[in-house]
Amino acid sequence: MAEDDLQELPGVGPATADKLVDAGFDSYQSIAVASPAELGNTADIGDSTANDIIQGAREAADIGGFESGAQVLERREEIGKLSWQIDEVDDLLGGGMETQSITEVYGEFGAGKSQVTHQMAVNVQLSNDDGGLDGSAIFVDSEDTFRPERIDDMVRGLDDEILEREFERREIEGSPDDDDDMRTLVEDFLDHIHVAKAFNSNHQILLAEKAKELASEAEDTDWPVRMLTVDSLTAHFRAEYVGRGELAERQQKLNKHLHDLMRIGDLYNCVVLVTNQVASNPDSYFGDPTQPIGGNILGHTSTFRIYLRKSKGDKRIVRLVDAPNLADGEAVMRVQDGGLKPE
Secondary structure, eight states: OOHHHHTTSTTOOHHHHHHHHHTTOOSHHHHHTSOHHHHHHHHTOOHHHHHHHHHHHHHHHTOSSOOOHHHHHHHHTTOOEEOOSOHHHHHHTTSSEETTSEEEEEESTTSSHHHHHHHHHHHTTSOGGGTOOSOEEEEEESSSOOOHHHHHHHHHTSOHHHHHHHHHHTTOOOOTTOHHHHHHHHHHHHHTEEEEEOOSHHHHHHHHHHHHHHHHHHTTSSSOEEEEEEETSSHHHHHHSOSGGGHHHHHHHHHHHHHHHHHHHHHHTOEEEEEEOEEEOTTOOSSOOEEETTHHHHHHHOSEEEEEEEOSTTEEEEEEEEOSSSOOEEEEEEEETTEEEEO
8 A cells, every 4th residue: 555545534634644554554454443432542642533534434444334235244254274184183273273362272271272373373274175365474472482483393294285285385396305495494494584573562463563564464375374373362361460450551451452463364364272271279179270371361362262272292182161152062173293193
């Protein structure tokens, strides 16, 4: 979107257009879904002017009104499904993880949360026919969990037929039988994973803004961003805001961060995958006392909530806890050298 286009909106001159673009509001759609306060702070304008700009953008982008259920159904056909490459889990999730939604994966240390994020960073790059989304991934790492060596393992662990197709699709000469050729393929997979380490909660929030810029730049390329991962979402917030006195501020900040992530998923039709830490509920006398961090803010914002727990050996139980259109249920997978595999 050219800056001159923004100047067609009411109350937007050259200086305001420059400020909006610098802040990432470079399209009618991105402005249309902003709040007046957010836009006002960004462009140093009053709430009334910001509201006029937003209304103008909504009219120009043709969003913000009511639509029929049939139109909603038609729009939902654009939503992609990212496969886990495990039939039992994909069936549980109605075909895989949805784009334009936040999927939260929570569980105890060692349950396999980071294994899922690494596997999805590989799977998202596969073709639609192979269960992927033909796109690249953004990985916000708040716990120093990203390991390129694990991506190497998981690429090599893909089905041989998928590997053959990936060589051809990426125009790489070679085959899965040659280690040098496989190393070239792995490097190509790694090239399409954009990783940033978050040092604190403020930096994590800033990286979400940077992720939006990156997704915008890649939108019309051969490798658009189709997955945004934050591993873990709550670690910094939990460490920095301690005690009941800081709970309200933490939840408010977390809420804004989640809505920033959701906006990226909506604007660029990508999967938003976040991992979450857990705590034990001391008031629970029956059943599993494990509870995800983040309270109702995270519970209401996450579209899909998945609970991972350890089982015997390399087995992990994948439990769908909450989804708007799917029944609760469980599936079993294995965490192996070659990645996530069926039981």
